[in-house]
Amino acid sequence: MRKIWSIYLSVLLVHFLAVPVSRAGAEEIDWVMIEARLVPQNCSKPLECVPKSSLILRNLAFMEQDETRELALFLNRIATVRGIDAKDNLNYSSPMMIQTLHQKPKADKPLLLKGHPGVYFDSATLDSISESKAFSEFVRVQLSAAGVRFLSKEEVEHIPGRPKMSIRFNRHRESEGCIIPFSVSMSISEETVLVRNPALKTTSTIWSGSVRENLANRNYRPESAIRELVEKFLADWNAAQA
Incomplete structure (x- = not known):
């Protein structure tokens, strides 16, 4: 049975979880989020099924910018379909968002x-x-x-x-x-x-x-x-x- 994987790569900026930092004697460092989703296996048109994909993992990696670029190039090279829009209905951040909102106290x-x-x-x-x-x-x-x-x-x-x-x-x-x-x-x-x-x-x-x-x-x-x-x-x- 064929499995179709979707890898989502994002360099996080100040609006999200972290900002690039600098170390003495080293170039700028990125926090990189790597997300994997499983698209329904019986889907004849994978792109139409992306909004129905389920989250498998979401990891953070601390990488130098050269490594970030190499990883992005590698993922782009092995991808079957490239340049998929990260539209709202793909709901990439929903599991993390739910946990964050759930912990917030109710406002007066x-x-x-x-x-x-x-x-x-x-x-x-x-x-x-x-x-x-x-x-x-x-x-x-x-x-x-x-x-x-x-x-x-x-x-x-x-x-x-x-x-x-x-x-x-x-x-x-x-x-x-x-x-x-x-x-x-x-x-x-x-x-x-x-x-x-x-x-x-x-x-x-x-x-x-x-x-x-x-x-x-x-x-x-x-x-x-x-x-x-x-x-x-x-x-x-x-x-x-x-």
């Missing part, structure tokens, strides 16, 4: 706002309700003053995670003797990947808060609730930027 809520690039805020629904039509302008003014950037629909498409802000208003209701207070909620959501499988993306809430009507205070209005909610958010935002 304010840290998720640190260095935040801004949000897209679609207020059309909020503006169409009489009680909340002034909310969006108030929120934009208060948050902009604190350094929150509001992105256009076009700009957010170029921001990793496509962060979006949502504000919802639920009216005061009474039904069969029951009083349901009005409420205002705000959230910021972003696209995220799963630790167990970084190839899967979903949407997660990185900040949320809500305020309900204070029935004990007859002067408590929807405007009071949005002010209180904004204060909650700005407390976390300012803590993150400190």
